[in-house]
Amino acid sequence: MQVRPLREEEKVIYAGMVRDAFVIPGNFVPDFVERLKVEDTRALIDDEGRIVSGLNILWNDIWFGQKKLHVVDITGVATPPENRRQGLLKQLLREVLRQEAANGYNISALYPFEFAFYRKFGYELASSSQHVKVKIPALAHFRSKTRGRWTQLVEDDWARFKTLYDKFCVGRFGRFDRDENFWRRNVLKAWEPGGPVPQNLYVWTDASGLDRAYVIYRHKNKDANGWERDMRIREMVWLDEAARHEIYAFIANHDSQAEKAVWNTEPGDEIYALLNNPREATIEYDSGYMLRLLNVEKALAERAWPVLGAGETAGFSLAVRDDVFEWNDGRTYRLEAKGEQVEVSSVAGTEHAGLSCDVRILAQFYAGYLSPFEAARLGKLEVSSETELAAAQRLFSPPGQPASFMNDHW
Ligand SMILES: CC(C)(COP(=O)(O)OP(=O)(O)OC[C@H]1O[C@@H](n2cnc3c(N)ncnc32)[C@H](O)[C@@H]1OP(=O)(O)O)[C@@H](O)C(=O)NCCC(=O)NCCS
Incomplete structure (x- = not known):
């Protein structure tokens, strides 16, 4: 057995493994093969040269307070069903983590399909999120107070979002550092089973011309006729509390279009205290990513x-x-x-x-x-x-x- 990056001609085999492992519908393989870089892959190869287990590494940093740190972000972990429960992924992942520790990486992160599985490798739950649902009329008391304007942008303006986001991340924990590709594919677009769908991309600029907040969102019909609809906020970011106030005022102006505004945020980011009637909002908690100190x-x-x-x-x-x-x-x-x-x-x-x-x-x-x-x-x-x-x-x-x-x- 050998652990090594895939060769160009093996990418299509791994893409098929990922498609089957994650039950991905549609014509996934060609696009995945085109985007996949062999240097970001690791595979366990048996004595006959076959790929028996594989994974993909993203090298994006993660913010831990005042610093973003290099992280071995593991994804696309797949062993085909005929090879499962023979300790193959265990062999592969342990070796990959050893190699990356030797290469100078001190931490690794991933999203688990099962927490107990990755605990065996020394990972542990490292974040949680709160899912907020607010009836939009409950935000009606937020009216714009600071001079400035909201402007709709397009995907090619990704760098303006990134500039704001990068400032917002300083001092926060668990925020993922995003490159252009990640912004375009995973933030500024949403994904439906049929493929990508656009988001509404709005930036708030103050009277001096400084970008201080953004909201990325779309409307999602909850029934076939669209009588019931959510405003799904992919992300909102602000540089200060005055800018945050402008965000809530902006959301409130969608009361004619959607019943509820829905977003994910960090636990402790209080919403009830902002509402005249806290019963107009609900919060659900969910578990997040796992971290391993290498x-x-x-x-x-x-x-x-x-x-x-x-x-x-x-x-x-x-x-x-x-x-x-x-x-x-x-x-x-x-x-x-x-x-x-x-x-x-x-x-x-x-x-x-x-x-x-x-x-x-x-x-x-x-x-x-x-x-x-x-x-x-x-x-x-x-x-x-x-x-x-x-x-x-x-x-x-x-x-x-x-x-x-x-x-x-x-
Ligand atoms: C999950 C998956 C990668 C496991 O691969 P594998 O090569 O069978 O794993 P291993 O044989 O190396 O097992 C490692 C350990 O996990 C255990 N394990 C294996 N499959 C498991 C499962 N489905 N649930 C819980 N534990 C499991 C094994 O018993 C072994 O435990 P041990 O070290 O205490 O003996 C494989 O089942 C797969 O590709 N599944 C579909 C895609 C997927 O879910 N990928 C992970 C995304 S985060």
């Missing part, structure tokens, strides 16, 4: 941390268990923050650690999904020093930090 020490060193006041210090020591990658396992990691500086080091052994957890739980802290306090309360973090627990809380989950939320599927 190299704990390097991942801790490359993450952005809250800046402490001049002369202030905070530090903790954390013993980590990793039943997949031996280089992380049974070590104690020490993080010392002083003012703007953070130092990360590690020693073998776990006896003197103030805190102790599995690498999966550490991924949840890292992602900004679960805080050390919450993990300790849930029995997922062992604590022998309350002082170090408080320091870990301050560094991983300072007050006011937005919840982890990814608004893209891949």
Whole structure:
């Protein structure tokens, strides 16, 4: 068995595997083959040269607070049915993650078909989302207050959306860094079973000419005649609260077209407090993407941390268990923050650690999904020093930090 990228002539075989594995209707293969780059694929090849399992890697960064970090984003994981449950994907994915750790990648992310399956590889749930439905008349009290205007744009204006989005992402957790191709294909278009459909693309520009908000949305009929319709918002982004107010005022002006406005947002992004009648809105929660720390020490060193006041210090020591990658396992990691500086080091052994957890739980802290306090309360973090627990809380989950939320599927 060998792990390697696909060859050009093998792309069509892998495309067929993906089509069958994900039960994709329509003429999927030619378009997929054209878009697929062999350097983004990895396959397990048996002794007869056949592809027995395959996957696709996106190299898009993800935002973790003040920094976006390089991530091995795994997708298109497929083993044909005749080869399943022989440990083939396990062999492939473990080897890919080992190779990418050796190549200097410290974290990996994916969307699971089944959480338990990817936990076996050291991934853990790293975000959640809230699905908001608001009856549009409930937003009627939002009227435009700031001078500026809404302009409808087209797909070729993708860079204006990207500029705003990139500013919006700074300080947030779990936002996916998008290249032009991703913008055009996955954000500025929506996908129906029959193929792509356009979105309404609107940007709000203030009186000085600065773009400060956008809304990307479409209307979706809920019955054949269109008597019942939702305004489905793919994304709304704002640079400040005044711009956000303009977004709600803009949505309110769709009351003649749709009953409800529907969008996904990060948990804690409060909507009820904005409404005169909170019963006009509902919120549902859903689980999101999974994260894996490939190299704990390097991942801790490359993450952005809250800046402490001049002369202030905070530090903790954390013993980590990793039943997949031996280089992380049974070590104690020490993080010392002083003012703007953070130092990360590690020693073998776990006896003197103030805190102790599995690498999966550490991924949840890292992602900004679960805080050390919450993990300790849930029995997922062992604590022998309350002082170090408080320091870990301050560094991983300072007050006011937005919840982890990814608004893209891949
Ligand atoms: C999911 C899929 C990739 C698994 O491939 P595979 O080569 O059969 O997986 P492996 O044999 O390497 O199994 C790895 C582990 O997961 C377990 N496992 C395999 N299939 C599983 C399933 N469908 N549900 C839960 N666990 C499963 C195995 O028992 C094994 O566990 P172990 O290490 O404790 O023994 C394959 O079934 C597939 O292509 N499915 C359709 C597409 C899909 O869902 N892809 C994943 C998208 S995120």
